[in-house]
Each structure stands twice: as C-alpha cells, then as structure tokens.
Amino acid sequence: MSTDKRLPTLPEVLFVLISFTLIMFLFVVEFSLPIQLALLTTWFVIMLVGWRIGYSYKEMQDGLLKGIYDGSEAVLVLISVGALIGTWIAGGVVPSIIYYGLTIIHPSIFLLAAFIICAITSIATGTSFGSAGTAGIAMMGIGASFGLPVALVAGAVISGCYVGDKLSPLSDTTVMTASLSKVNLIDHIKSMSYVSGPAFLIAGTLFVITGYFFIDNSGDLSQAEATMTALSEYFNISWYMVIPAAVVIVLLALKMPSIPVILFGALLGSIWAFLFQGVGALESINILYAGGEINSGVEFIDNLLNRGGISFMLDVIVLILFALGVGGLMEKTGILRVICIKMLAWADNAGKTTVTTMLSGFFGNFFGGAAYVSVITASKITEENYDRLGIDRRVLSRNTEAGGTVTTPMVPWSDGGVFMATTLGVSTLTYLPFLWFNFLVIIISLLYGFTNKFIWYTESQDNNQNQDKIVN
Template sequence: MQQRDIPFGLAIIPLLVMIGSMAVTIIKFEGSPHIPLILGAVVSAFIAWRLGHKWEEIESGIYHGIRLALPAIVIIIMVGVIIGAWIGGGVVATMVYYGLKLITPSFFLVSITLITAIVSLAIGSSWSTMGTIGVAGMGIGISMGIPAPMVAGAIISGSYFGDKMSPLSDTTNLASGISGSNLFEHIRHMLYSTIPGLLIALIAYWFLGRQFASTSMNSQEIISIMSELQNQFVISPWLLFIPLVVILLVARRVPALPALIVGIILGFFAHIFVQGGSVNEAVNTLYKGFTIKSENKLINELFNRGGIEAMMYTVSLTIVAMMFGGVLEKTGMLKSIVDKILLIAKTGKQLVVTTVLSSFFTNIVAAEQYISLVVPGRMYAKVYREKKLHPKNLSRALEDGGTLTSPFVPWNTCGVFILSTLGVHSFAYAPYAIINYVVPIISIIFAITGFTIVKLTDTEAKKMERFEQEEQVENV
C-alpha cells in the first residue's frame, strides 16, 4: 500500500474522537482521561495504517512521544519523593506554621504569587517551585480559609511567570533556540506581554484577597491548626534552610534533578534526626508518602500525601498522552492540521495570532508543552522569515501560547502534574491562573495592533537566509 500525506479531513478525526470521548468520560462518568487518549491513539494509528503508513513507523512514533516525556516523568517521580521527604522531615509543616504567623489573609494571594515568581525565576522550573513552595503555599492558604482553586491559581501564575522569564528555564531556551532568536533578546521581548500580565494578576489577587480581610489571624481555627502542627511535628526555623539550599543550588545552575536529590536527602535526614522517625518510616515515606492521623481534618488532608506511589497516576497519564501525541506527529496528522490553520494567516499580524492559537491547540492535541513549542516553531520559522518578521516575535508567541496555556488542559503533562501536586483540577483553578490566560490575550492584541511586532532589516534577513542555506548544506 502506497504511503501518502494524510488530508485534513482524516487528520482531524482522531482529535474529534478523543475530545468527544474525553467529554463523556470526564463529565458524565467522572472517569480518568486515560482511555479516551488511548482511543484517540488507536483511531489515529488505524487511519495512518489504512493510508499506507507501516506499523513500524507508527510504533516508532509512539516510542518517540514517550521518549520526549521521559525527562518530565523523572522529574514527576522525584517531586513525589521530595514532597514525601519534606512532609516527613517537617519542612512543609514549618513553612505552613511560619506562613500562618507572618502572612495576612488579605495579602496572601499577592504574596504567594510574588514568592513563587521569584523562586521560579531563580531556579527556572515551575514544576520544582510548585512541588516545593507550592505545596506549602496550598497548606497556608487553605488554613486561612481561602478556597483551594484560588490558592492554586495564584501559585501557578507566579510559578509560570518565573519559569517563562528565567534564562535557566528549559522552555525559554527551547523557544529561543527553535525560532533562531537570541536567548536574552527573547526574554527582553517577552517583557512587553508578561509584565502587564503580572500586574493585572496582582491587582486581581489584591481584589480577591480583600474578601478575606475579616479573617482574624488569631481565630480559633488557625490557632488550632498551628497548635496541631506543633503536636505532630518539630517546628524549627532551621528546617527552612533545606528549601533554601535547593533554591541556591539551582540558582547556581546545578541541574534540577541533582538539586532535588539533595533536597530529598536533607528531608530524609530531617525525618530521622529532627522528627524522630525510624529509618524504616523515612524510607516508606519516600515511596508510599507520609501518613498522619490527626483530629484536625484539614491537617490530614494537607499532610497525607507525597511519595512515588502517589505520582503513578500522573506518570501513566503522561505516557498515554504522549502515545497519542507521538502518533499524530510521526504520521503527519498534526502537520496537516496546523497547515490548514496556516492558510488563514495571510499577513504578518495574522501569523503571530495563528502561532499563539496553534501552540495552545497543540497543547490540547499532543498533551505536552514541549511539543507545543517544537511543532509550531519548526513549521512557522521559515514563514516568519519570508514575511520579514524577527524570530523573537515567533519565540514570544510560542511561549505565550504554548508554555502558559499547558496547565489548562487536564490531560496535558502540566495539568496532570498540577493535579497530583497541588490537588486541584485544571477546570477548578483555570479562572484564577490569571497570568496564564491574560498574557496570551495581550499577545494576540499586540499582534492585531502591530504593537511591539518587530520587523527584520534587509541585512538581518539576508544573514538568516545565508545561515539557513549553510545549515542545509551541513545536514546533507
């Protein structure tokens, strides 16, 4: 059977099947998204096979998709371990305890946004920030009577702001690299859309926080929580050095994985030597998570978590999602869909808008933020040069539409990670993750108006054309 390109009408079928079955599974049956994603992968594989793609090619696409997710899977597992280690070691309890003493409810949402933004900017990882500072922030906010979705939204906003703007971030480096723009030029260009987004978010969080101004920090409920924390854990300011060490390590460009391992080791020793747990308890906590039996239900909800076992749902969903995305990309279905979208972009302004929307669309289809940068980035790079648009326009559009929107997709690796880490579903926190949807809107407005859209000079265009020709010769 002769292999041929997959037309748009057939390429869109697996996506429609997946989205339709996903809606029924989640909304009607309140099930998990695993089976709809597998169904989408099966349908896409069948269509590709009928059109001449060999099974070996389809299978390699599945494995390629999974391989792309392996770094994320390792981080997911290690974050589960560090959550268990830090809860068992009393680190999270200490952060919650002092957070309740120092932060007022009315300014909590603003405070946690700024704190997570600074930490994520320093270490370049939204996931590491949410898995450490974010977990403690959830405990503090919920203890103050602030709804969990609202707290999660503020944590996500701050974490993704720092991740997006940090020169240490993998997505920031990936977006600049694939578009052909300079890293720091890319970061400076993102300031135009991201800083207004942060200011809008902070103002919104300030207004949202005002309704909690009447919550007294001396209320019986909060006093009860702090008292129970002291009964269950050894609370010591020295334990705050553990997260500080991890932040400093990554800030000094130590990769995220070794830095997390150091945090796990320190938390493990704190569990034994500070909290008085046995080696057996500390080891089991790393795998099964921490277990606490308290008369306070909130304490039980906050601290019965962590460990590798708790992350297996996330790991399995990540693998299944990447199976679906891998088949779509390898067989050209994703390209066929994006090419159809590209027909709409007749002008440079329309092209930037299309890039933002395509990156979000790829997040939905391929379920991985890296693919949402790579696929549109590869496909649109040449078109940007043809329309004399500077590559930093492309890199900013990729990040605004790809990096920031990934948490809104429940089956995306980011949405799944956040659910496992912060315990809040993407549909619940979506209205409060303000930076994540305001910045893409600002980016689209800038594209339509032409504001901050930079054109290539003739010299720059010729230089980029020569570089592309040399690169093609080297590849041959």
C-alpha cells in the same frame, strides 16, 4: 493496500480531532472512567487513520515511542518531585514553612504574597513543578488555614509558578523555546518581558483587589490558629527545618541539573525526618517511594499533607506517557502537518500569525500532553510564516511561550495540568478561572499582534546585518 504514504485529508484530520474530544467527554464526564484509558483508546483511532494513509504498525510505534522519549524528562522530574514532596512533609520542611507563613502573612495580602513568592521561587529555580511542589504546597496550606477558597489560592500559586517557567534563564522550556526559534536566550527573555511585565502587574493588582474586597474581613484566623497548634503538636517546627529548601533553591540558582538537585533535596528531607521528626531510619527512606501518613487531627491539613512519594505520582506518570504517545502518533502520521498547512494559508499578517502560533502551542498541549510538545509544535509549525512576513523570530519565540508554556496547566491531561491538580489537590477545571497571569499573557500577546505593537520586523542592510524596527 498501497504502501505509498500520503498526508491525511482534512476530513481524516477532523475525524481524529472530533474522535479525541468525544472519547475524552464520554470516558471522563459521562462514564467517569480513568482519563488514561481515554488516551489509550485515542492511540488506536490515530493508528486507524495512519494505516489508511499507508503507515505500518512498526512505523507508527516508532513515532509513538519518539513522542514518549521527547517528553521523558518530564517523567523524571515528576518522579523526583514526588519523592521530594513526601520527604519534605515528613521532615517538617513544608509544615514549618506553613507555620511561619501563618505568623507573618496577613490574610488580605495573602493572594498577592502567594503569587509573588511562587514567582520568585520559579525564577530562582527555573521549574514550575518544583516551585508548586515546595512553595506551592506551603501556600495552599496557609491559604486553607485562612479559610480562602482553595481554587483561588491554587490560581495564585500556579500563576506565580509560570512566571518563572516563562522568564527564568534556568527554565528548560525557556531555553528550549529560544533554541527551537533560533533566538539568543537573553533576547528571548527580553522579548517576553514586554508581555510578562504588564501581565504580572495586572495579575498582582487583581489578587490585591480580591484580597481586600472579596475576602471576608481578615480571614478565618481561628482556623489559622488551630492549624498552627496542630502543626506544632505533630511536627518539630523550627527555622532549621527549612534548610533543605534553601539548599535546593541555591543549587538550582547556580544552574545545577534540576533532577539530581531535587533528588538530593528529597534525600535531605529523609535525613531531616530521621534526625528531627522522630521517624525511624528505614521508614524515612521508605517515604521517598511510599510517602508518609499524617494524622494531625485537622482534616484539611491531613488532606493537604498526606501526599508525596514516588508512588503518589504513578497514575500521573502513566497519564503523561499515554498523552505523549498521542502526540508522537499525530506527528508521525502527519496530522499536525496538515493543521500547519491550513493555518499558514490563512495567516497573512502579524495578528493572524500570532493566533496560529498560539493555537499550535495549545494543540501541542491538548493533543500531545506536554509543554515540550507544545513549544515544538508552536515554533516549528509557524516559523516559516514569520520568515515570509519578515517578522523577527523574537516574536515567534515570545508567542510560542504564550501559546505553549502558559497553556500547559489549562489542559487536564497535560503534564502541567495533571501535576498541578495532583500536587495542589485542586482539579484543573476548578482552578482554571483563576489563572490570571496565564490568561493575561495570552490576551496581551494577541493584542500586540493585532495592533502591531512591539512587533519587530527585519530589514536587509548593505552590510548583510539585520536591524530591528518597532512598529508603533
């Protein structure tokens, strides 16, 4: 066989994409096999095409490992958040937040409150994972105590978490997208506000309407009271239980590195478990890895709180590593490049260019399994088209987030999808219809693209500077 390498043909690309989808369906839906095995099997399908077009196994392995390396920070975050969830439950942090939340939040406005609280937490901390693993778990407990559908509550929680993941200057994906698109960070955030602002207001309104008209009366208050009783009997509930949460939020807001801050918060949870919850010294340390075990007598509280610890995240970590490997192989073998070429030939205006960017971001999540991969594919695959059409790169960065960041929790095997499902205890396809903020960001971005609203173009001036004009 010739050692000359070539780009895969369109039939070869379609073979990989169709095989990927078919393998996912057969393994997960038809045979109920672990999704990790489906992703591992996909490695060999891509390698078969890679071998056919001239790549050696060593070269493909290098691409696979690079894909894993590029997304390895997400794995470290998962490990840290797993430890934090376990100790914050055992230390009474999450139970205290649930308890006090039940006393002050009315059921009819709970969905809006959950959406806003998670949005504020994610903006302050810059992490959707950390927000879901702390405030999100607490909101799930409160919502379940009110008798609300857990999928609807998860939709409000995740929607709020991705407000900050998209807009916070502390968010790694926000910073990464601005950098990849060669746009000033603040300009990038301002550009996103044209989309995220309306999406936030509309999503908030939908949660209010749902709360007032679709939640029966004032909610199941008897269940809320039973939850409060069980929590107060099993845990020491007090205001100072939430100190670890306040410390972590403040440190993250001060732009301290997220992983050591989250691990420090997990350590505080262990200390709180020992000092205030009667947990033994060695057991409180072991909870960092193994998590704790709750027997409160209330089934849904036990289901909610029997989670956490590094070991709780091991299956998730394996899944994400395999998904990142798929993305690395597709990048190395040129499959993503072929998709790029086909899309660029079609996109000849702002609307079509918006579609290609968002599809590239979604492909990054679907085939690469991580938000980091999605913002790379969305920005790098389509950046040439923005320059060719004279569209300001602030539009590129905005569309990259719309197609990449916000679609991450929509893909069951992506890092965001797996993390949210595992942490909140609701499957991806179950909470998917309620990700109203995420869907609105996509819809509004497409609307702007095809109506040419808030699409900035660049003009060359005599002084070699660029001016912006808004086409209304």
